[in-house]
Amino acid sequence: MSKRFYITTAIDYVNGEPHLGHAYEKIVADVIARSRRAAGQETFFLTGLDEHGQKVQQAAQAEGKTPQAYCDELAEVWQRFIAKLGLSNDDFVRTTQPRHQRFVQAILSKLHAGGQLYKEVYRGSYSTKEETFLTAKDRRPDGSFDPIFGEVIELEEENYYFKLGAYQRWLAEHIERNPSFIQPAHRRNEILGFLKNDVLEDLCITRPASRLSWGIPLPFDPDYVTYVWFDALSNYASIPASFGDPALAGPLGLPPSASQPAPSLWPADIHVVGKDIIRFHSVFWPIMLKAAGLLLPLQVLVHGWWQKDGQKMSKSTGNVVDPVRVIDDWGVDAFRYYVLRELDIGQDGNWTHAGFKSRYSAELANGLGNLVNRSLSMLKRYREGVVPPVSTELAADGERALTETRAHLSQNHLQAALQSIWSLVARANQYVDHTAPFKLAKDPAQGRRLDEVLYNLTEVCRILAVLLSPFLLETPAKIYSQLGLGALPGNLSAATWGRLPPGHRIGTPAPLFPRKEGC
RNA sequence: GCCAGAGUAGCUCAGGGGUAGAGCAGAGGACUCAUAAGCCUUUGGUCGGGGGUUCAAAUCCCUCCUCUGGCACCA
Numbered sequence: 001m002s003k004r005f006y007i008t009t010a011i012d013y014v015n016g017e018p019h020l021g022h023a024y025e026k027i028v029a030d031v032i033a034r035s036r037r038a039a040g041q042e043t044f045f046l047t048g049l050d051e052h053g054q055k056v057q058q059a060a061q062a063e064g065k066t067p068q069a070y071c072d073e074l075a076e077v078w079q080r081f082i083a084k085l086g087l088s089n090d091d092f093v094r095t096t097q098p099r100h101q102r103f104v105q106a107i108l109s110k111l112h113a114g115g116q117l118y119k120e121v122y123r124g125s126y127s128t129k130e131e132t133f134l135t136a137k138d139r140r141p142d143g144s145f146d147p148i149f150g151e152v153i154e155l156e157e158e159n160y161y162f163k164l165g166a167y168q169r170w171l172a173e174h175i176e177r178n179p180s181f182i183q184p185a186h187r188r189n190e191i192l193g194f195l196k197n198d199v200l201e202d203l204c205i206t207r208p209a210s211r212l213s214w215g216i217p218l219p220f221d222p223d224y225v226t227y228v229w230f231d232a233l234s235n236y237a238s239i240p241a242s243f244g245d246p247a248l249a250g251p252l253g254l255p256p257s258a259s260q261p262a263p264s265l266w267p268a269d270i271h272v273v274g275k276d277i278i279r280f281h282s283v284f285w286p287i288m289l290k291a292a293g294l295l296l297p298l299q300v301l302v303h304g305w306w307q308k309d310g311q312k313m314s315k316s317t318g319n320v321v322d323p324v325r326v327i328d329d330w331g332v333d334a335f336r337y338y339v340l341r342e343l344d345i346g347q348d349g350n351w352t353h354a355g356f357k358s359r360y361s362a363e364l365a366n367g368l369g370n371l372v373n374r375s376l377s378m379l380k381r382y383r384e385g386v387v388p389p390v391s392t393e394l395a396a397d398g399e400r401a402l403t404e405t406r407a408h409l410s411q412n413h414l415q416a417a418l419q420s421i422w423s424l425v426a427r428a429n430q431y432v433d434h435t436a437p438f439k440l441a442k443d444p445a446q447g448r449r450l451d452e453v454l455y456n457l458t459e460v461c462r463i464l465a466v467l468l469s470p471f472l473l474e475t476p477a478k479i480y481s482q483l484g485l486g487a488l489p490g491n492l493s494a495a496t497w498g499r500l501p502p503g504h505r506i507g508t509p510a511p512l513f514p515r516k517e518g519c
Numbered sequence: 520g521c522c523a524g525a526g527u528a529g530c531u532c533a534g535g536g537g538u539a540g541a542g543c544a545g546a547g548g549a550c551u552c553a554u555a556a557g558c559c560u561u562u563g564g565u566c567g568g569g570g571g572u573u574c575a576a577a578u579c580c581c582u583c584c585u586c587u588g589g590c591a592c593c594a
Binding site (some may be wrong): 120121122123124126132133135157158159161164186187189190191193194197198200201202203204205206207227229275278279280283284348355358361362365366367369370371372373374375376377378381382419429430432433434436437438439441509511512513514515 | 521522523524531542543544550551552553554556557558559587588589590591592593594
């Protein structure tokens with residue numbers, strides 16, 4: 001079986017609240033996944049949750065629940081969130097699942113057997129209250145620790161380390177040779193600068209089980225559990241491995257697929273991550289894979305952060321955008337459209353209500369929505385909704401939009417693709433005014449000309465629905481329904497000109513993005 | 520502090536030696552199919568300051584100012 005296109009989001013810490021940043025990352029990944037499917041590629045899209053760690057352990061205890069019961073409840077919250085965003089993920093990983101733990105233990109065993117791990121004593125300042133070691137950064141300017149840390153003692157603890165530093169030069173060369181490995185380019189430069197100018201230190205990968213029980217035990221030392229790096233990052237490979245993916249199961253000695261043939265997913269094509277965790281994904285994770293003899297992902301695609309009204313979002317000041325609220329008020333398509341259209345991937349964004357409303361009314365309602373409504377209304381009124389013979393006056397414009405959209409999507413330029421699609425919207429709106437079908441309709445001698453104009457407009461509406469299908473969820477289906485065409489095609493090739501059959505009778509036009517008063 | 524990047528129209532940004540561009544916002548107009556939407560026309564800028572190279576600089580060089588991003592793991 002040929003390898004599928006495989007894309008992931010970061011997994012979210014189960015304890016956190018779903019916010020705009022999570023929604024944005026997931027929607028970006030979703031649109032890329034949908035665009036690949038629409039290009040005819042078999043695709044696998046994974047998202048999920050990071051459920052281990054001290055904070056979960058403590059929070060569960062505070063609520064008198066087992067950590068697993070606590071996670072199960074929160075996992076439902078996250079799954080509802082994902083459904084709200086309309087994600088097309090093929091699976092949902094939770095790091096507490098046995099299928100994930102098997103992989104983590106397998107890769108740790110292999111690294112241990114290969115001498116890539118070692119045990120060492122660390123001595124440092126330990127906060128008994130926070131149950132964590134403190135670092136220089138935790139010190140106040142006078143050198144003392146903040147009282148929030150409570151009693152601070154000197155403590156020794158033995159842990160396992162992973163030989164990260166040994167791979168520093170190799171990784172720098174890999175990134176040099178593969179310009180697309182970290183995107184966008186300025187993020188790549190940051191990582192390269194770091195790899196060339198700083199010393200990469202080894203990574204502490206465990207906690208004693210006595211201190212942290214809610215984690216995956218080391219297969220070769222039950223006194224320890226593995227800590228965030230191997231536990232969380234491994235999710236990208238653990239799920240393909242659990243299906244028996246030959247690129248993973250074989251090298252790690254995991255059981256082959258129960259259902260043959262095993263899907264071929266690894267290596268991942270794209271890891272979509274936020275700029276805050278770029279280092280873990282473009283330094284730690286590749287080295288972990290390399291050390292274990294596994295293939296590296298092809299690309300780490302780094303997105304920026306959103307601000308609200310030019311300020312950092314913060315729950316304490318109430319300066320937040322609640323994606324669920326926006327979707328409830330404006331619809332999932334308006335939400336998805338705004339975050340995709342506002343930013344090129346990699347830039348930081350600034351959410352403003354005025355900006356959101358402006359794009360909603362100017363681009364969605366007045367641009368796209370009104371075009372579809374006026375076009376179909378005229379076909380309904382002047383031709384009883386029956387599609388006239390094929391005409392090709394706007395065919396070149398339609399084909400250009402298709403070509404550009406495909407080209408942009410193949411490079412994950414989602415914003416640029418939307419701009420290309422909207423240039424067809426603008427062209428068609430202009431065409432209405434230039435050809436004035438409402439005037440042609442008054443002159444019986446102009447019947448053939450009116451037929452031509454109406455075919456072109458109706459076909460543009462259909463093409464727009466197809467082009468928008470990777471981006472929007474409800475609108476393309478609504479357009480198809482209003483066209484009386486049934487199921488939306490799954491492939492962008494349906495956007496080639498002239499597929500709207502003459503003689504076909506369309507459905508009932510209705511506004512796509514209703515005007516909203518007082519919002 | 521170090522390393523990048525950026526400062527161009529009211530806003531968001533493109534351009535990168537040879538009459539300053541787009542979208543939005545603003546102004547005016549003709550139309551009426553449509554969600555009072557759409558279409559056409561149009562006002563805005565000595566391209567951060569200063570100096571230099573050149574016949575010619577927003578563009579190249581120097582310098583200054585301002586802003587942004589990054590500087591991990593640090594058990």
